[in-house]
Amino acid sequence: MNTSLSYAFLFLTFFASLHFPSILSRKLTTQSPYSTNTFDVSASINQALNALSIKPKPFQTTHSNYHSSSPLSLSLHPRLTVHNPSYEDYGSLVRARLARGAARAQSLNRKLELSLKGGKQFGRRINGSDSTNSLTAPVTSGASQGAGEYFARIGVGQPVQSYFFVPDTGSDVSWLQCQPCDGENGCYKQIGPIFDPKSSSSYSPLSCDSEQCHLLDEAACDANSCIYEVEYGDGSFTVGELATETFSFRHSNSIPNLPIGCGHDNEGLFVGAAGLIGLGGGAISLSSQLEATSFSYCLVDLDSESSSTLDFNADQPSDSLTSPLVKNDRFPTFRYVKVIGMSVGGKPLPISSSSFEIDESGSGGIIVDSGTTITEIPSDVYDVLRDAFVGLTKNLPPAPGVSPFDTCYDLSSQSNVEVPTIAFILPGENSLQLPAKNCLFQVDSAGTFCLAFLPSTFPLSIIGNVQQQGIRVSYDLANSLVGFSTDKC
Structure with a gap:
C-alpha cells in the first residue's frame, strides 16, 4: 500500500470512529461462538425467598x-x-x-x-x-x-x-x-x-x-x-x-x-x-x-x-412456532407433539431423529404436560444434552448433585450468568428456544441451580411445566397443530 493510500485509510478510520462508532464496535466485539441466554440469578433467588410468604x-x-x-x-x-x-x-x-x-x-x-x-x-x-x-x-x-x-x-x-x-x-x-x-x-x-x-x-x-x-x-x-x-x-x-x-x-x-x-x-x-x-x-x-x-x-x-x-376457541398468537399434533392410535387420550431433535448453544445434538417418535407398538413419543414438573427425555438423549451443556458452562462454579439431578451449579455469588440456549427442534426449521430460567431449576434458597432435565426410565418423553413457564401452549385441534409463543401469559 503506497503512502497516500495509507493516509487515506487512517483518515477514513478516524472519521468512522467519530461518526459511526457502532459500525466499528460491531466489528471489534468478540462474538460468542455459541448461542446464549442471560439468566437473572438475583431475581430468581429473591422470588424464591418470597414464595414461602x-x-x-x-x-x-x-x-x-x-x-x-x-x-x-x-x-x-x-x-x-x-x-x-x-x-x-x-x-x-x-x-x-x-x-x-x-x-x-x-x-x-x-x-x-x-x-x-x-x-x-x-x-x-x-x-x-x-x-x-x-x-x-x-x-x-x-x-x-x-x-x-x-x-x-x-x-x-x-x-x-x-x-x-x-x-x-x-x-x-x-x-x-x-x-x-x-x-x-x-x-x-x-x-x-x-x-x-x-x-x-x-x-x-x-x-x-x-x-x-x-x-x-x-x-x-x-x-x-x-x-x-x-x-x-x-x-x-x-x-x-x-x-x-x-x-x-x-x-x-x-x-x-x-x-x-x-x-x-x-x-x-x-x-x-x-x-x-x-x-x-x-x-x-x-x-x-x-x-x-x-x-x-x-x-x-x-x-x-x-x-x-x-x-x-381463542385465536392462536400470530408469532407462534407450530408443530404437528400427533395422534397415537393405540391411546387417543394423549396429545403428542412432533419434535425432531434438540440443540444446545445453537448446535443440534447428535441424536436420532426418531428419539421422540411413537413406534409401531404405540410406545415412545413426546407430550406437553402441565402436571409434570421437570422435562423427562430418553436417557441416551439426556446424556448427550447434559454433556453438551456442561461443556459450555465450564466457567460456572459446580455444585454437588441434588437428587434427582446430577448436574448442578453454585450461583450464590452471581447476579447474572450467561448459559447456553437449549431448544427443541421442530419441523420446518423451527426452533423452540427456552428462556434461561426454564433450563436451570432452583433447588434451595442459597443459590443452587440444577439442569432442569431428567433421564426418563420410560419410553414416553414429557415436556414439563418448568420448561413451559411464560410460553403459551396452543392446541389447534381443527388443523392438528401445537403452537408455542413466548411472553403470552
Whole structure:
C-alpha cells in the first residue's frame, strides 16, 4: 500500500470512529461462538425467598397480563396462590414439587403402558372389589402434598359455585368431589366446601344407556345411574356418579349439560383442588364436549403471585412456532407433539431423529404436560444434552448433585450468568428456544441451580411445566397443530 493510500485509510478510520462508532464496535466485539441466554440469578433467588410468604387468596379474583379473546376462558393460578401449606424452607417446597412431578410422570407412563398391553386402565372398585390391576402402583407417600402445580377456577351448577380444578391434558373425564362422601376417607381435604349436587338445580344424573356413559372407558350401572371410575397410574382414583352440569367461565358465559363425574370416593394425590378438568383427546373430555376448535394455556412462574388463562376457541398468537399434533392410535387420550431433535448453544445434538417418535407398538413419543414438573427425555438423549451443556458452562462454579439431578451449579455469588440456549427442534426449521430460567431449576434458597432435565426410565418423553413457564401452549385441534409463543401469559 503506497503512502497516500495509507493516509487515506487512517483518515477514513478516524472519521468512522467519530461518526459511526457502532459500525466499528460491531466489528471489534468478540462474538460468542455459541448461542446464549442471560439468566437473572438475583431475581430468581429473591422470588424464591418470597414464595414461602405468598398468602393464598382462593376466592378473590385476580387478573393476568394476557387479555384473552375467548368468551370461554378460565383463570389459571400457580399452586402457591391457592394452596400454600407451611414449608420449613424453600428446599422443602422444591421436594414437594418434585414428588408431585415424579408421581405424575409415573402415572402417565403406567397409564400408557397398561393401555398398550391391552389391560384395563382402571381398577375394579365399581364392580364391588378394591383390587387393582397389577400395573397400578400404590398411592405414593406424597399423597398429602396434593397434585398439580396449576389450578383453573371454574363455576359449577346453578346457582354458581366457584371451585379450583387441576387441568389435565393427560386424561379425559372431568370430575369433582361430591357429597355425600363414602366412608371415613371418601373425600380428601380440598379448598372450600365440597359440592353438594342437591344444592344445584342444573345437576342431572345420567342413565346407564346415555351417550355420555358409553363414552367412558370403564363404567357400571347402579339403579340405572351411570357409575364412572378413573384410576391413575400412581394409585389415585375417583369413583362416583356421572352427571351433566352447567359450567361457568370467566366472562360469565355458561355452558349447560356438560358431563362431569360426581366423585363420592376419592383418594390419592389430589389434595387442594376440588377435582380435575379432562383435556385429553378422548370423546368425553371437556375440550371434546365443548366441540372446541382449539384451546390454549400459559403457565406463569411457579413462584409467582400472578395468574394466567386457559382459553377455548381463542385465536392462536400470530408469532407462534407450530408443530404437528400427533395422534397415537393405540391411546387417543394423549396429545403428542412432533419434535425432531434438540440443540444446545445453537448446535443440534447428535441424536436420532426418531428419539421422540411413537413406534409401531404405540410406545415412545413426546407430550406437553402441565402436571409434570421437570422435562423427562430418553436417557441416551439426556446424556448427550447434559454433556453438551456442561461443556459450555465450564466457567460456572459446580455444585454437588441434588437428587434427582446430577448436574448442578453454585450461583450464590452471581447476579447474572450467561448459559447456553437449549431448544427443541421442530419441523420446518423451527426452533423452540427456552428462556434461561426454564433450563436451570432452583433447588434451595442459597443459590443452587440444577439442569432442569431428567433421564426418563420410560419410553414416553414429557415436556414439563418448568420448561413451559411464560410460553403459551396452543392446541389447534381443527388443523392438528401445537403452537408455542413466548411472553403470552
